[in-house]
Amino acid sequence: MEVFFLQICVATKNKHKFEEFQAMMGNSYDLLPLPVHVEEAPETGHSFQEIALQKARFYALHTQMAVLADDSGLVVPALGGKPGIYSARFAGKHGDDAANRQKLLMEMEAIPDERRQAYFVAALVVVDANGNVMAASEGKVQGMILRKEQGNGGFGYDSLFYYPPLHHTFAELPPEFKNQHSHRTVALREILRQLKESSASL
Numbered sequence: 001m002e003v004f005f006l007q008i009c010v011a012t013k014n015k016h017k018f019e020e021f022q023a024m025m026g027n028s029y030d031l032l033p034l035p036v037h038v039e040e041a042p043e044t045g046h047s048f049q050e051i052a053l054q055k056a057r058f059y060a061l062h063t064q065m066a067v068l069a070d071d072s073g074l075v076v077p078a079l080g081g082k083p084g085i086y087s088a089r090f091a092g093k094h095g096d097d098a099a100n101r102q103k104l105l106m107e108m109e110a111i112p113d114e115r116r117q118a119y120f121v122a123a124l125v126v127v128d129a130n131g132n133v134m135a136a137s138e139g140k141v142q143g144m145i146l147r148k149e150q151g152n153g154g155f156g157y158d159s160l161f162y163y164p165p166l167h168h169t170f171a172e173l174p175p176e177f178k179n180q181h182s183h184r185t186v187a188l189r190e191i192l193r194q195l196k197e198s199s200a201s202l
């Protein structure tokens, strides 16, 4: 058997993440969004992995389905790791991407070009309907934080994240380029490998 199951709920309230998962794995899996009425999972964990598991179990309980959860963010070593697990609410209001980018630019104003390295992290967890972990992984991608935004695609910090191998920000590239190289893709490849391996051993 090629895959362990075909139907999975992508447990995120972020429609951009859902679209990325759809583009990356929609051909092999039947992906369902969260039902609209489900409340937002608490995110009180202290690491990307811990929060991803927290979200996965919360949404599995509420949907009674196998779910894939994603906790992700931007890490800037020159800022001591900020915004990190607080990436979605760096400027205060959850999900205000424009305000988060402005705050990042302000905090990095005095940081010279040679110290503007950053990386995105995505922790992914798949649990079954009972909350048992079926697969878990973490992906990273390295880049640089620009001094002004470039590009209109993507979401979050993409327009500030310059990806040297492709000479553009993630927001300037067509989605398929980001989806070949991103932290989310790196983590997802490993998740799919783990799911296939466990289905092969059944």
Ligand SMILES: O=P(O)(O)OP(=O)(O)OP(=O)(O)OC[C@H]1O[C@@H](n2cnc3c(O)ncnc32)[C@H](O)[C@@H]1O
Pocket (backbone or CB within 6 Å): 011, 012, 013, 014, 017, 043, 070, 071, 072, 073, 074, 087, 088, 095, 097, 100, 120, 154, 155, 156, 157, 158, 182, 184
């Ligand atoms: O928790 P869910 O419902 O999945 O949706 P969310 O947007 O709140 O997701 P997170 O808690 O994982 O926070 C992720 C934040 O990190 C940033 N981020 C994560 N992945 C990104 C990407 O691929 N491109 C740009 N920014 C990203 C962006 O600011 C996101 O809001």
Ligand SMILES: [Mg+2]
Pocket (backbone or CB within 6 Å): 043, 088
């Ligand atoms: Mg969140």
